[in-house]
Amino acid sequence: xxxxxxxxxxxxxxxxxxxxxxxxxxxxxxxxxxxxxxxxxxxxxxxxxxxxxxxxxxxxxxxxxxxxxxxxxxxxxxxxxxxxxxxxxxxxxxxxxxxxxxxxxxxxxxxxxxxxxxxxxxxxxxxxxxxxxxxxxxxxxxxxxxxxxxxxxxxxxxxxxxxxxxxxxxxxxxxxxxxxxxxxxxxxxxxxxxxxxxxxxxxxxxxxxxxx
Amino acid sequence: xxxxxxxxxxxxxxxxxxxxxxxxxxxxxxxxxxxxxxxxxxxxxxxxxxxxxxxxxxxxxxxxxxxxxxxxxxxxxxxxxxxxxxxxxxxxxxxxxxxxxxxxxxxxxxxxxxxxxxxxxxxxxxxxxxxxxxxxxxxxxxxxxxxxxxxxxxxxxxxxxxxxxxxxxxxxxxxxxxxxxxxxxxxxxxxxxxxxxxxxxxxxxxxxxxxx
Numbered sequence: 001x002x003x004x005x006x007x008x009x010x011x012x013x014x015x016x017x018x019x020x021x022x023x024x025x026x027x028x029x030x031x032x033x034x035x036x037x038x039x040x041x042x043x044x045x046x047x048x049x050x051x052x053x054x055x056x057x058x059x060x061x062x063x064x065x066x067x068x069x070x071x072x073x074x075x076x077x078x079x080x081x082x083x084x085x086x087x088x089x090x091x092x093x094x095x096x097x098x099x100x101x102x103x104x105x106x107x108x109x110x111x112x113x114x115x116x117x118x119x120x121x122x123x124x125x126x127x128x129x130x131x132x133x134x135x136x137x138x139x140x141x142x143x144x145x146x147x148x149x150x151x152x153x154x155x156x157x158x159x160x161x162x163x164x165x166x167x168x169x170x171x172x173x174x175x176x177x178x179x180x181x182x183x184x185x186x187x188x189x190x191x192x193x194x195x196x197x198x199x200x201x202x203x204x205x206x207x208x209x210x211x212x
Numbered sequence: 213x214x215x216x217x218x219x220x221x222x223x224x225x226x227x228x229x230x231x232x233x234x235x236x237x238x239x240x241x242x243x244x245x246x247x248x249x250x251x252x253x254x255x256x257x258x259x260x261x262x263x264x265x266x267x268x269x270x271x272x273x274x275x276x277x278x279x280x281x282x283x284x285x286x287x288x289x290x291x292x293x294x295x296x297x298x299x300x301x302x303x304x305x306x307x308x309x310x311x312x313x314x315x316x317x318x319x320x321x322x323x324x325x326x327x328x329x330x331x332x333x334x335x336x337x338x339x340x341x342x343x344x345x346x347x348x349x350x351x352x353x354x355x356x357x358x359x360x361x362x363x364x365x366x367x368x369x370x371x372x373x374x375x376x377x378x379x380x381x382x383x384x385x386x387x388x389x390x391x392x393x394x395x396x397x398x399x400x401x402x403x404x405x406x407x408x409x410x411x412x413x414x415x416x417x418x419x420x421x422x423x424x
Contacts, residue, residue: 181399
């Protein structure tokens with residue numbers, strides 16, 4: 001991953017990573033990315049959107065009518081940020097309280113993805129592995145209404161904090177409890193659509209989504 | 213909350229909310245916000261950061277040395293986005309697959325918060341209610357190293373999707389399972405700091421953080 005002045009971590013450089021393995025793992029686990037861009041009138045905008053990685057590109061999609069899609073398709077530069085919150089870090093001092101997290105920040109300009117249907121298959125399979133063969137595939141009207149944009153994964157960096165708090169030496173003598181409360185995104189039991197036809201059992205690819 | 217052209221939902225207006233009750237509930241449940249701004253050189257930047265609401269303002273904090281803090285303190289306009297991912301929505305058609313989510317997007321210019329120590333108490337108590345009285349409070353050096361910035365909650369909107377998929381009428385006849393797989397941010401058992409002094413039990417305010 002290209003290192004540039006803006007991807008260099010200046011403050012806590014130990015937390016910085018530029019290897020694709022770390023970066024791609026963060027992207028692949030994330031459902032949502034936060035897409036920042038500058039509007040035509042010069043204002044900042046940030047929009048949450050589904051992401052899916054396709055090799056060395058990151059895909060986003062949206063309605064052709066969306067203002068964000070139209071701005072990005074026109075070649076507006078983007079910054080896409082992805083963050084997993086992994087825990088609350090409780091230190092002995094207020095100052096050293098922190099979060100455990102894994103974040104990625106990517107920069108670049110998006111292009112139209114060449115094969116929209118394949119991209120939509122990637123999105124579906126990322127959200128729910130094994131789903132694509134069970135659903136009604138996009139028709140020409142739906143494909144026309146959808147835009148898929150692709151960011152080359154060229155310039156960016158990851159930042160990771162993990163583990164226990166780091167307190168100032170004298171504070172280790174205090175009676176204060178210190179440690180980490182982990183946070184996980186947990187998937188619960190599938191809730192069938194009230195309009196689901198009778199006799200359709202929850203299939204394996206849906207059961208597999210739920211954490212046990 | 214002020215309605216402006218950029219806070220008006222053009223595509224799926226039913227999902228839009230401008231009432232402070234909806235918006236503040238989304239902010240209060242979120243640990244992290246995604247702060248977008250335009251850098252001095254005109255590029256978009258998005259940074260994840262802790263947020264805490266103080267009445268009708270949203271606080272963020274960071275090191276005085278941080279590039280983001282310095283840019284925002286100088287009066288750079290910001291867009292702060294907050295999103296909770298509540299579930300994966302499985303439709304009968306690929307096209308109608310979706311996410312359940314609650315998001316907020318806020319616009320404005322941040323100012324230095326007048327009382328840094330009170331703001332740090334708010335951040336600590338937001339992360340861990342009841343924590344402040346147990347920790348070593350910030351000393352003058354730590355307060356000096358920290359900046360707290362405040363965004364007036366004046367212009368913004370929320371967007372919420374919940375409930376089952378919405379399929380096209382003919383697709384309800386398909387044999388495909390449809391419904392929602394809920395996602396929750398779950399807090400696990402506290403992990404004591406390996407350097408915790410012997411004999412310090414997990415206090416109630418830490419136990420209370422863990423979901424049961």
